[in-house]
Amino acid sequence: MLRRPVRNWASIWKRPVRLINCQKKTGMARQLHARRLEGVDKNIWVEFTQLTADYKAVNVGQGFPDFSPPSFIQEAFCSAITGGASMHQYTRGFGHPALVKILAKFFGRIVGRDIDPMEDFQITVGAYQALFCTFQALIDEGDEVIIVEPFFDCYQPMVKMAGGTPVYIPLKPRKSTGPALSSADWVLSPEELASNLNPRTKAIVINTPNNPLGKVYQRDELQMIADFCIKHDIICISDEVYEWLTYDGAQHIKIASLPGMWERTVTIGSAGKSFSATGWKVGWAMGPGNIIKHLKTIHQNSVYHCATAAQEAVAMGFQREYDTFGTEDSYFKQLPAQLHKKRLRLAECLRSVGLEPVMPQGGYFMITDISSLQVDLNDPSTKDEPYDFRIVKWLIKEKGLATIPVSGFYSPEHRGNVQNYIRFCFVKEDSTLKAAEDIIRQWSVKK
Amino acid sequence: RNSGQHLLCKLTAAASSYKVLFVFTSMASVTHKNAKRIEGLDKNVWITFTSVAADPTIVNLGQGYPDIPPPSYVKEGLVQAVMVDRLNQYTRGFGHPTLVKALSQVYGKVCGRQIDPFKEILVTVGGYGSLFCSIQGLIEEGDEVIIIEPFFDCYVPMVKMAGAKPVFIPLRLKSDRKTDISSADWFLDQDELASKFNSKTKAIIINTPNNPIGKVFTRNELQAIADLCIKHDTLCLSDEVYEWLTYKGHDHVKIATLPGMWDRTITVGSAGKTFSVTGWKLGWSIGPEHLVKHLQTVMQNSLYACPTPLQEAVAQGLLRDYELMGQPDCYFSSLAEELQGKRDRIATILKQAGMNPVIPEGGYFMIADVTALNQHLSHVEDDEPYDYKFIKWMTKEKKLAAIPVTAFCGEESIKHFEKYIRFCFIKQDSTLDAAEAILKNWNKA
Numbered sequence: 001m002l003r004r005p006v007r008n009w010a011s012i013w014k015r016p017v018r019l020i021n022c023q024k025k026t027g028m029a030r031q032l033h034a035r036r037l038e039g040v041d042k043n044i045w046v047e048f049t050q051l052t053a054d055y056k057a058v059n060v061g062q063g064f065p066d067f068s069p070p071s072f073i074q075e076a077f078c079s080a081i082t083g084g085a086s087m088h089q090y091t092r093g094f095g096h097p098a099l100v101k102i103l104a105k106f107f108g109r110i111v112g113r114d115i116d117p118m119e120d121f122q123i124t125v126g127a128y129q130a131l132f133c134t135f136q137a138l139i140d141e142g143d144e145v146i147i148v149e150p151f152f153d154c155y156q157p158m159v160k161m162a163g164g165t166p167v168y169i170p171l172k173p174r175k176s177t178g179p180a181l182s183s184a185d186w187v188l189s190p191e192e193l194a195s196n197l198n199p200r201t202k203a204i205v206i207n208t209p210n211n212p213l214g215k216v217y218q219r220d221e222l223q224m225i226a227d228f229c230i231k232h233d234i235i236c237i238s239d240e241v242y243e244w245l246t247y248d249g250a251q252h253i254k255i256a257s258l259p260g261m262w263e264r265t266v267t268i269g270s271a272g273k274s275f276s277a278t279g280w281k282v283g284w285a286m287g288p289g290n291i292i293k294h295l296k297t298i299h300q301n302s303v304y305h306c307a308t309a310a311q312e313a314v315a316m317g318f319q320r321e322y323d324t325f326g327t328e329d330s331y332f333k334q335l336p337a338q339l340h341k342k343r344l345r346l347a348e349c350l351r352s353v354g355l356e357p358v359m360p361q362g363g364y365f366m367i368t369d370i371s372s373l374q375v376d377l378n379d380p381s382t383k384d385e386p387y388d389f390r391i392v393k394w395l396i397k398e399k400g401l402a403t404i405p406v407s408g409f410y411s412p413e414h415r416g417n418v419q420n421y422i423r424f425c426f427v428k429e430d431s432t433l434k435a436a437e438d439i440i441r442q443w444s445v446k447k
Numbered sequence: 448r449n450s451g452q453h454l455l456c457k458l459t460a461a462a463s464s465y466k467v468l469f470v471f472t473s474m475a476s477v478t479h480k481n482a483k484r485i486e487g488l489d490k491n492v493w494i495t496f497t498s499v500a501a502d503p504t505i506v507n508l509g510q511g512y513p514d515i516p517p518p519s520y521v522k523e524g525l526v527q528a529v530m531v532d533r534l535n536q537y538t539r540g541f542g543h544p545t546l547v548k549a550l551s552q553v554y555g556k557v558c559g560r561q562i563d564p565f566k567e568i569l570v571t572v573g574g575y576g577s578l579f580c581s582i583q584g585l586i587e588e589g590d591e592v593i594i595i596e597p598f599f600d601c602y603v604p605m606v607k608m609a610g611a612k613p614v615f616i617p618l619r620l621k622s623d624r625k626t627d628i629s630s631a632d633w634f635l636d637q638d639e640l641a642s643k644f645n646s647k648t649k650a651i652i653i654n655t656p657n658n659p660i661g662k663v664f665t666r667n668e669l670q671a672i673a674d675l676c677i678k679h680d681t682l683c684l685s686d687e688v689y690e691w692l693t694y695k696g697h698d699h700v701k702i703a704t705l706p707g708m709w710d711r712t713i714t715v716g717s718a719g720k721t722f723s724v725t726g727w728k729l730g731w732s733i734g735p736e737h738l739v740k741h742l743q744t745v746m747q748n749s750l751y752a753c754p755t756p757l758q759e760a761v762a763q764g765l766l767r768d769y770e771l772m773g774q775p776d777c778y779f780s781s782l783a784e785e786l787q788g789k790r791d792r793i794a795t796i797l798k799q800a801g802m803n804p805v806i807p808e809g810g811y812f813m814i815a816d817v818t819a820l821n822q823h824l825s826h827v828e829d830d831e832p833y834d835y836k837f838i839k840w841m842t843k844e845k846k847l848a849a850i851p852v853t854a855f856c857g858e859e860s861i862k863h864f865e866k867y868i869r870f871c872f873i874k875q876d877s878t879l880d881a882a883e884a885i886l887k888n889w890n891k892a
Binding site: 030032033035036037040043045046062065074077081082085087088092093124126129136140141157161162276277278281282293294296297300301302303306307308309310 | 481482484485513514517529530537572573579604605680728745748750752754756
C-alpha cells in the first residue's frame with residue numbers, strides 16, 4: 001500500500017468518493033506501518049498460546065514452569081516491595097546497582113576475570129530484550145548474521161527488523177550407526193560454517209544449552225566457533241538462558257571464557273529461567289564495555305529502565321546463589337536434579353508408544369520424531385501448513401495436548417525439510433507430565 | 448566499509464601464515480562499530496543530571512519521580528500477586544488479560560466508547576516503551592514528525608532512531624503580565640503550526656499535560672491540531688501520562704475523543720505516573736486496531752511481554768479506583784488535590800528567591816524564569832546554554848538540583864528557553880521544607 005501524498009487540496013476534491021471511502025474504512029489513506037515490520041508480523045507463540053488457552057490443553061508446549069518458583073525468590077520480591085520508597089521509583093537505567101554488582105561478582109568468578117558492573121552489563125526486560133538491544137545496536141542494513149538452526153524463533157525477525165540478513169547453518173545428526181537419539185549427536189560442520197562467511201558477516205548467534213534441541217556445546221565445538229570468530233573478527237552472541245540446566249554430567253561452558261573471546265562476545269542471561277520465574281522478565285547482556293555501551297544506547301532510547309523491585313529481588317537471589325554455589329543448597333544445582341528425572345520420565349513415555357525422542361543434554365525441552373504416527377488430519381483450516389504444524393494443532397484440538405512444532409525453529413527456507421519433529425517442555429509439575437502421558441498412551445492404545 | 452573489509456579478508460587469508468596481527472587490530476575497530484541507527488544518540492540529559500544529584504546532601508527537585516510513597520493498596524496488590532505461583536510466569540504478550548480488561552473499563556468510561564481490550568490496547572514498559580513501540584511501528588526513514596517544544600527529551604532520539612526527521616514548533620509565551628505567569632499563557636502560533644505540516648508529515652507528538660511547562664491543552668487548541676491532522680492525513684501520538692494530574696479549573700481532554708481522531712491517534716498512559724510507582728515501568732498504548740496491531744508487532748519482536756505480577760497489581764489498583772471514580776477517595780483525583788498544595792507552595796518559595804515561576808495547570812513540574820536573579824555565569828567557560836550552567840552552579844553552590852529546560856528543546860529554540868529551569872514538586876514535605884530553607888536564604892549567601 002503506497003502512500004498518496006496530498007499535494008494540493010484541489011487534487012482531492014476531484015475524487016471525493018474515493019477519499020471518503022478510505023476514510024470510512026480506516027480514517028487514513030496513507031500507509032500506516034513502518035517497513036521494518038514487513039515479514040516480522042507472524043509469531044509462533046502468539047498463535048499457539050492462544051490455541052492452547054482456547055482448547056484448555058495440557059500444556060507441555062510453551063517453555064515456562066507450571067510449578068512454583070523457589071520460595072526464597074518469592075520472598076525476596078516481597079521483601080523488595082516492602083523495602084522502602086526507592087524500590088518503587090526509577091533506578092539506574094543500565095541496571096540496578098545491587099543487581100549489576102552481584103552479577104559481576106558471580107560471573108566474574110565463573111569466567112575468571114574482573115567484570116565491571118557498570119560498564120560490562122545491561123539489564124533488560126528478559127533475555128528477549130537483551131537480544132533485541134544486541135541486534136539493534138550492532139546490526140546495520142545489509143549486515144549478515146549467522147544463525148545456527150534450529151534456533152529460538154525470535155533471532156530471525158530481530159535480525160530482519162534491524163535490516164540484517166540471516167544466514168543459516170544447521171546442526172545435523174552426524175553420520176553414525178544407529179539413530180541420532182541424543183542432542184550430542186547433532187553437530188555443526190566447520191566447512192559449512194566457513195563457507196557461509198561473507199564480507200558482510202557481522203555476527204554469529206549460538207544458543208547453549210540449545211532450544212529446542214537441548215544440545216550443550218562441548219569445549220571443542222565452542223573452540224571451533226571461537227577460532228572462526230577470531231579469524232574473521234566476528235562478534236559472537238551467546239544465548240545462555242538455560243546455563244544451569246545440564247544433565248548427565250554435561251558441562252555448560254561460556255564461550256566468552258575462551259581465549260580471545262571476551263572482547264567479542266555478548267553473553268545473554270535470564271533471571272526468569274534461572275529462578276523459574278519467567279514472568280519477572282529480568283535478563284541481561286554481559287560483555288566488554290566497548291560493545292555493551294552500544295546496547296545501552298538502544299536501551300536508553302527504547303525502555304530506559306527495568307522494574308526496580310524485580311531487579312532487587314533477582315540481586316538477592318544471586319547473592320544467595322553466590323554464597324551456596326556448588327553446594328546442595330544451591331537452586332542452580334537442585335533445579336537440574338529435579339528436571340533430570342522429569343526428562344527421563346517423558347523420554348520413557350514417548351519411547352513406550354514407539355516415538356523417538358532426542359535426549360537433550362540440557363535445557364527445558366525435548367524434541368521427538370513423529371514420523372511413526374499415522375494420523376488422519378482432517379482439518380481443512382491447516383491444509384497448507386507444514387506437517388508438524390498440522391499435527392500440533394490436531395493434538396491441541398483433538399487430544400487436548402499442547403506441544404510446539406519444531407519447524408517453527410527453522411528458517412523459512414529450510415522449514416520444509418524438517419516437518420517431522422515436535423517439541424515438548426518437561427519443566428512441568430509431575431501432575432502435568434502425568435496428564436500428558438495419559439493422553440499419549442491412550443491415543444496410541446486406540447490406534 | 449564493504450569493499451574495505453573484503454580487501455582486508457583477502458589480506459588476512461594471504462597473511463595468516465605470517466600471523467600479521469596489525470590487520471586484526473584494524474578490523475576489530477570496524478567490526479565492533481555500532482549500527483548507524485544510534486549515531487549521535489548516546490548522550491542523555493538524565494545520565495548527566497542523575498549523577499550530579501546523587502549526592503544525598505543535595506535537595507533533589509530534578510528528576511521526575513515521587514519521593515512520596517505509593518498508595519499502600521498498590522504495594523499490597525503486588526505482594527499478593529507474587530505469592531500466586533502462576534503469576535510468576537509468562538502472561539499474554541500484548542498485555543495481561545486482567546490488566547487490559549481493567550484498562551478497557553477505565554478508558555472506556557473516560558472516552559465514552561467501547562475499547563477492545565485485546566485489539567485496541569498494548570501494555571508496554573512504561574509510557575517510554577509505548578512511545579518506542581509507536582514510533583518504531585509507525586515511523587520510518589523519509590517521514591517527518593512534528594514535535595512541540597519544550598518536549599519530553601526522548602521524543603527526538605526515538606524519532607531519529609526510526610530514521611525520521613523531527614520538525615519543531617515552540618510553545619510561545621504570550622502575556623501582558625511580567626509576573627504571575629501560568630502555563631495557560633503559553634500557546635502554539637496557529638499559522639506557524641499549519642506551516643509545519645506537509646505531505647511527509649507522518650505524525651505529530653503532543654504531550655498534555657505537558658512536561659516540563661505543565662500546559663493542559665484546551666479543547667479548542669486540540670481541535671486546531673485535530674483539524675490539521677485530518678487535513679494532512681497525519682497520525683497523532685498523544686502522550687498523556689500525567690492525565691490525572693490537572694489542577695482546579697482545568698480539565699484533561701483526550702484528543703482521541705475529538706471527531707475523526709480515534710482512527711488516527713495512539714494515546715499513551717502510565718501506571719508509574721498514575722500510581723506514583725515510576726519504578727514499576729508499566730504503561731499502555733490505546734488506539735484503533737489498525738494502528739495498535741503494528742505496535743504489537745514491535746512488542747513481539749522486542750521484549751515480547753511485560754512482567755506478570757506487576758501487571759496484575761496495576762490491574763487490581765485500576766479496578767479499585769474505577770469504582771471510586773468521581774469520589775474524593777479515588778487516587779486519580781486525591782493525588783491531584785495533594786499536589787495542588789505542593790504546587791502552590793513551591794511557587795511561593797520560588798518567588799521569594801526572586802525567580803519567576805510559570806504556574807502549571809497540570810503535571811508535577813514547574814518551570815521558573817531565573818533572569819531576575821541576574822546570576823552571572825559568563826566566567827564558566829563551557830559552551831553550554833545558560834540554564835545548564837545555572838543548574839550546575841546552583842547544585843554546587845546552593846545544594847539544590849533542578850533540570851535545565853533547554854534539555855527539552857531543539858537547537859534553534861535554545862535562546863527562548865535558556866533562562867528557565869524545571870522543578871519537580873511531587874516530593875514529600877520534608878524535601879519541600881529543605882528546598883524552602885535554601886530558597887529563603889538565596890540572597891544571603
